Amino acid sequence: MLAVLSLELVSALSILLPLLFGLEPWSGREVPARLSILASILLLPVLLYAAWRLIRQQRRDRIEASITAGLMDTVLSTTREWLWAIGADGRFTFSSRASRELLGYEPSDLVGRPCTLIIDLADLKTARKPDARAGRAGLVLSARHRGGRRLSIEVVGRRRSEGGGGRSGFEGIARPLADCAAQSPANQEISARLDHLLTTRTLITAFQPIRDLGAGEIVGAEALTRFVSSPFRSPDQWFDEADSIGRGLELEFLALETALLAAADLPAHLYIAVNLSPAACLDPRLCDIVRDSGLKPGRIVVELTERSAVADYVRLAAALAPLRSAGLRIAIDDVGAGFSSMRHILRLSPELIKLDRTVVAGIDNDPNQRALCAAMVSFSSQIGASLVAEGIETNSELATVTELGVNTGQGYFLGRPSVLPADWSHWRQRNRSSTSGNDNCHDT
CATH class of the missing domain: 3.30.450.20 (PAS domain)
Structure with missing residues (x-):
């Protein structure tokens, strides 16, 4: 349309300009000058109006298409369906x-x-x-x-x-x-058990000590959820069943609230490690629970669990950024048990890396495990993270990981989980010489 309009303007000017200078337009043609001038005058407004209408309609179409695309994008990105x-x-x-x-x-x-x-x-x-x-x-x-x-x-x-x-x-x-409004009888039974648990809050927290392997002092404690409701089910069963009916976050946050409340009775110098899924870290309720706990964020370490995959690391990092700015630290759990944990490390830059029990068990007799542990010591040092060896159960395992340069560790040999505040009160800073490595803590 613009090309046609330009052609018409050129044609009109080819008629008008010669007339203005007293010359005959289109010399050699028999078209009367006045008729040519009149036709040009009549056609120009029509063409200009048509071009304006077309341009305005195209602009409206683009705006409507943009609005429609934006609405569709909003629907597709926000709906749970x-x-x-x-x-x-x-x-x-x-x-x-x-x-x-x-x-x-x-x-x-x-x-x-x-x-x-x-x-x-x-x-x-x-x-x-x-x-x-x-x-x-x-x-x-x-x-x-x-x-x-x-x-x-x-x-x-x-x-x-x-x-x-x-x-x-x-x-x-x-x-x-x-x-969905309807659920299977099995799912209804699971939902009823969860409703009762959430109402009665019949779960407790056991803490397992985490030691500095150089000095032997206890520096932190991992919170482990214990369920006392009947019928008896292991913690993994409770969480798996809750996940299966879409209520896993409710149970995670109840366990988190219980752990942070119990942590008030721990010695003030200890950090508290709590296990959370990526979905829980994305939920805005996490910030509220941490704030309402009364604990300083600097005492809290979130151990990222593997119950669900991380779909968007950028989004996860952004959700955790405010808490990390306030002092909360991130730990990647079960490192060495699968590739996904290494991907977590590379994408989230955690402050702590927890070496899985499968790497620690029997490390004193396996050169391959020692080589992997040594590599992780070097790797964690280069990225500025502290390495924690999980599941230390013998003196030989303890000696080996310490010799390889692991910073901290936990396991039955260093202290069993306990639900008793009387045991927690004894977890003061002590060197290894004053502890046998296997505190008389109660396992639940």
């Missing part, structure tokens, strides 16, 4: 950002990969429909989280045509079962 699409070959062709929180996968991790990555085809045969009274039209399926655990999701989908010979795929949404 995961939008997905699968091609005729069974591979993902689209995934919304909700896959991060639901399954631990970035959208880019799923696109192009088979749907069997998260759903076993055999499970489709046993898929069930929710209670019709709930007004749901989907299927309840068992899905596989990136971290390996299973979770129940409700899926609503439809067939979509891809054209070209009738090939088709599927598209739809999925939501965590916690958002």
Whole structure:
């Protein structure tokens, strides 16, 4: 349109300018000058108006497209419902950002990969429909989280045509079962147990001492949750069951509140290590719990656990930044047991690195384990982190890791977990010569 307008302006000026100077326009042509002038005058406003309308409409279209794209991006990034699409070959062709929180996968991790990555085809045969009274039209399926655990999701989908010979795929949404009105009897039983636990708060905290291996003094204590509700279940079972129905954070935060409350009875020079999942670290409630605990953030160490994968390290680092600025420290747990812990170290720059028991057990007799431990000592020193050896259970293991240069350690040989404040009160700064290495603490 602009090119046409420019051509018309040139044509009009080719008529008007010669006339202004008393010359005949378009010499050699028989078009009367007055008719040419009149046509140019009449056409120019029309063309200018048409061009203005076109430009204004294009601007409106761009604004509306931008607003629509922004709204769609907001919906896709904030809704808990995961939008997905699968091609005729069974591979993902689209995934919304909700896959991060639901399954631990970035959208880019799923696109192009088979749907069997998260759903076993055999499970489709046993898929069930929710209670019709709930007004749901989907299927309840068992899905596989990136971290390996299973979770129940409700899926609503439809067939979509891809054209070209009738090939088709599927598209739809999925939501965590916690958002569904109907649950299986087994999940209802789990939910009832959690409701009772959260109401009665029938859990306690055991603390296990962490020692400086050079001086032998106790410098910190790890908080370990113990459940006293019936029926008896191990801590791992409690947390796994809570995760399976989407209520893992509720239990994590109850355990955290209990631990920080009990930590008030620990000697003031000790730091307190608490275990949290990446999802809990992303939750804004964490800052409130730390603030309300009354403990200085400098005494708190968050040990990042592996119950769920880290979908976005930038987001996780940003969520922890205010607490770390206030003095809270980060520890990466179970280092040496898998690659994911090393990725945590590289992306989060922790203040503490905890060497897994699988590296420490029998290290006095295994040159490969000693080589790995020595490498971790050098690595942690270069990044400015303190290395903690977990699960020290013999004097030979203690002597070996100390000789290799490990800063601190914990384990049954250095002190068992205890739930008794009377034991905690004795954890004053003492050198190794005044301790036998196996305090008479009570294991629970």
